[in-house]
Amino acid sequence: MKDNLQLRDGKVILSEEPLVLETPLENLGEFITPTKLFYVRNHFPIPTIDKSKWRLRIEGEVDKPFEINFDELTRLESREIPVTLECAGNGRRFLEPKVKGVQWNIGGVSNAAWTGVPLATLLDRAGLKSSAIEIILEGTDHGLLDDPKAPRGEINFARSIPIKKVRDVVLAYQMNGVDLPPEHGFPVRAIVPGWYAVASVKWLQRIIATDKPFNGYYQTLDYSFWKREGDHARLTALSDIQIKAVITSPAEGETVAANSNLRVRGAAWTGHDEIIKVEVSSDNGSNWKEARLMGESKPNAWRLWEFNWQAPAKAGQATLIARATDSAGHTQPTTRDADRGSYMINHLAPIQVDVR
Numbered sequence: 001m002k003d004n005l006q007l008r009d010g011k012v013i014l015s016e017e018p019l020v021l022e023t024p025l026e027n028l029g030e031f032i033t034p035t036k037l038f039y040v041r042n043h044f045p046i047p048t049i050d051k052s053k054w055r056l057r058i059e060g061e062v063d064k065p066f067e068i069n070f071d072e073l074t075r076l077e078s079r080e081i082p083v084t085l086e087c088a089g090n091g092r093r094f095l096e097p098k099v100k101g102v103q104w105n106i107g108g109v110s111n112a113a114w115t116g117v118p119l120a121t122l123l124d125r126a127g128l129k130s131s132a133i134e135i136i137l138e139g140t141d142h143g144l145l146d147d148p149k150a151p152r153g154e155i156n157f158a159r160s161i162p163i164k165k166v167r168d169v170v171l172a173y174q175m176n177g178v179d180l181p182p183e184h185g186f187p188v189r190a191i192v193p194g195w196y197a198v199a200s201v202k203w204l205q206r207i208i209a210t211d212k213p214f215n216g217y218y219q220t221l222d223y224s225f226w227k228r229e230g231d232h233a234r235l236t237a238l239s240d241i242q243i244k245a246v247i248t249s250p251a252e253g254e255t256v257a258a259n260s261n262l263r264v265r266g267a268a269w270t271g272h273d274e275i276i277k278v279e280v281s282s283d284n285g286s287n288w289k290e291a292r293l294m295g296e297s298k299p300n301a302w303r304l305w306e307f308n309w310q311a312p313a314k315a316g317q318a319t320l321i322a323r324a325t326d327s328a329g330h331t332q333p334t335t336r337d338a339d340r341g342s343y344m345i346n347h348l349a350p351i352q353v354d355v356r
Contacts (some may be wrong), residue, residue, distance in 0.1 A: 009036050015100055023107040025248045028267060031295060031304060033110035036174045041087045043157050044143035047203050051187045058259045060209035060224055062214040063127030070187050076117045082301040084111040084269045085197035087240050088223060091345035095236045099342040107247050111302050112206040114191045116172035132209040134160040139192050149221050157198050160214035168193050193300035194272040196238050226339040240271035242346040243276050245324035247325055252351045259313040260268040268324035269302035278305040284319045311355050321350045
């Protein structure tokens with residue numbers, strides 16, 4: 001990160017309205033990201049919600065539609081889970097040629113402990129019909145879109161998940177042990193583990209079971225990519241987080257002493273599998289050495305790692321690269337898949353440091 005970037009609460013301002021804040025990589029060195037340092041991605045103005053008047057409606061393909069208020073929701077059995085959220089466009093500023101969209105560096109990712117009620121608890125109470133194939137999560141946030149392909153007039157932010165994903169989802173009302181801040185979805189947001197954060201809809205107001213595929217703007221025209229099947233490609237909504245490792249220290253362009261011993265640190269994450277290995281190259285990918293994984297592996301949360309590196313004895317530039325492998329055998333690709341457009345950016349990202 002450059003020193004001349006504007007900051008708010010220690011985060012880089014990428015947009016004022018809607019509010020988009022990126023976490024500097026040097027602040028991503030702990031397993032749990034402090035709430036004030038957690039990145040922010042909003043699409044519309046942050047709604048002002050009175051918790052005492054807030055209601056969540058469960059409707060659609062259910063036997064018993066109902067509404068629930070905040071006090072009723074928080075009295076239900078809850079669970080706390082650490083989940084890493086990543087913006088689907090994280091790393092976009094490194095794409096060549098340049099593309100439209102928020103120009104994230106690599107700090108559109110953070111990890112928090114989320115407390116809430118399983119989505120399945122409410123759907124079980126409503127009596128989910130066998131005809132339901134998807135669950136639409138609709139937020140209170142709304143606005144106009146500057147896109148000729150978008151619907152005319154205001155729309156609410158909404159995404160859907162398939163029925164098979166329901167049991168993973170938590171309706172969170174706390175983040176790192178306290179009520180959600182407004183910018184993170186107060187009073188209640190969805191947390192969809194293992195998926196890009198676009199699915200973790202904030203400021204929830206409706207949960208709709210549907211017997212048809214949801215074709216909303218943020219499900220089709222935006223936050224989608226071309227998935228190839230033989231000679232054909234079909235537009236597909238983003239879902240699973242792709243495997244990625246990043247170097248949080250040293251920073252890009254940092255100066256290190258020649259012949260010094262340096263601890264290279266970072267984080268690695270994947271969708272639903274387990275990070276089992278992180279490797280580091282200091283010769284632009286010709287050779288790789290295994291890093292040490294830190295802490296215990298936890299589902300849907302990143303794994304921190306470190307690597308002891310001896311800087312070259314001669315002054316100049318050195319290139320460091322990290323790559324991760326997960327339990328399903330996925331390893332970060334060397335090159336970019338162009339069919340992913342401006343999303344799902346997980347190819348190897350070298351950093352350069354100055355050796356003096």
